[in-house]
Amino acid sequence: MYFPYLRGKQFELIALRELCTLFPDDLDKISPVIEPVKPSSTLSSTLGELANRNANFNIIINPRVGDLKNQYDEIIQIISSALSNGYTNYQLAVIIHPETERNIQPLIDFLNGLELEYNGITLIHKTEISNQNIQLLHNELNITYNLIYFSKTSRRYYREFDQSTLVSLDDYFEELSRNADYLNQESDFSNEYRFYQQDGFVGFSDFLTIGDTYSESGFLPRAVAIHLSYLDNDRIKVKHFVSDSNEDVSDIGGKFSEAISKLVIWCDQNNLNTSAINVFRDLQQRGHFPGLGTLKKLSIINHIELVINNI
Incomplete structure (x- = not known):
């Protein structure tokens, strides 16, 4: 499965919305990762359209860039409003970054306290965390996917996770100034689409022709x-x-x-x-x-x- 990683800017979101119409029979091949960067009607309508098409997706609740950084409650409200019809075929996604290591238990408590129904949790590993915290997350949360950002972690880090959850992530776009x-x-760019299953992953992710730089x-x-x-x-x-x-x-x-x-x-x-x-x-x-x-x-x-x- 393909996990295209997109920031929630206007035209990235419109692209996802239009994809639902252009490729309605192929939506089971992708599970977009959306890092929301600002509250907008486009974000809400895109989530609603993905739900209308029964498309699986991942919505990040702790974006690292944009106006919604650290606005956890606002993001949850956006999700609740956009998916008010009881849609559950999506994952809440959490970026693992250096601050996460110090706040694992509050993160777990926050997620377990949410009054949302969803398919599980996607962890996006943009840094490595200890084995102890990995076990804590997996014991107390329903982890569906682990996206391992290979440029940000060691090549052996992914072996700490259940193979059935593994998704490779990297930035293959050669950005010039x-x-x-x-x-x-x-x-x-890459040939990950050919080899991700042979390498033991259930999916692969990239930043398309935009790159990771925000x-x-x-x-x-x-x-x-x-x-x-x-x-x-x-x-x-x-x-x-x-x-x-x-x-x-x-x-x-x-x-x-x-x-x-x-x-x-x-x-x-x-x-x-x-x-x-x-x-x-x-x-x-x-x-x-x-x-x-x-x-x-x-x-x-x-x-x-x-x-x-x-x-």
């Missing part, structure tokens, strides 16, 4: 970059399509036109077709610039569709 730096570039952004870029996942000899790679007129922040629509023309030509040459790529083709043909957020949304949808079609 500026959009213009991606010009004429492609990046290796930014509120909001500024106009000098260059427009579209990051497109594709399959090359059974390995996922990312092709970067970047505008050429990158001297200043003017004419974002023109920069988009330059980038999307490159994307469409390359996809046509390589006979690539996904739902997102077909939308890119339509945008290019109509000469329509939908906004930078929509580019991110389409990149997310393309990545998830690529994984769904190959697991």
Whole structure:
């Protein structure tokens, strides 16, 4: 199973919502991980749509970034309101970070005191904790999944957990400091989708074509970059399509036109077709610039569709 890890920003959430419509028969192949970063109607409607489609998901109650950091009660209220119809096919997710080690029992007490019905707990290990605390968590909570962030833990740490709960997590997106730096570039991503079961995991997770770095952004870029996942000899790679007129922040629509023309030509040459790529083709043909957020949304949808079609 695939566990795409997304921050709860507007267009990440819209991508998940649209996926429910685009791939209704494949939702059993994915279990999105949502780290909410701000309270919004989009967050509530996305949770509601996932529930309407009986899609399994993981909602983090202790986000490490954004406006909802440390706002546990507010997050629980959002979940309760969005899933007021008694939906239970989801996991509450908890990020294990350095502070968690010092507050294991209060965390357990908080979770056990919640008046919510859900499928279990997902632990996201962004740091290692002691064997004693691992046992305490598993003895007192219903742990469904352990997502092990391999770049943040030792390679042997995952062996401390029941194999039936193991999900591999890593950041495979090669982030560069500026959009213009991606010009004429492609990046290796991963082939985890092929080997996660052989390696003893029940699922795998990544940060898609966004990466783990969190930014509120909001500024106009000098260059427009579209990051497109594709399959090359059974390995996922990312092709970067970047505008050429990158001297200043003017004419974002023109920069988009330059980038999307490159994307469409390359996809046509390589006979690539996904739902997102077909939308890119339509945008290019109509000469329509939908906004930078929509580019991110389409990149997310393309990545998830690529994984769904190959697991």
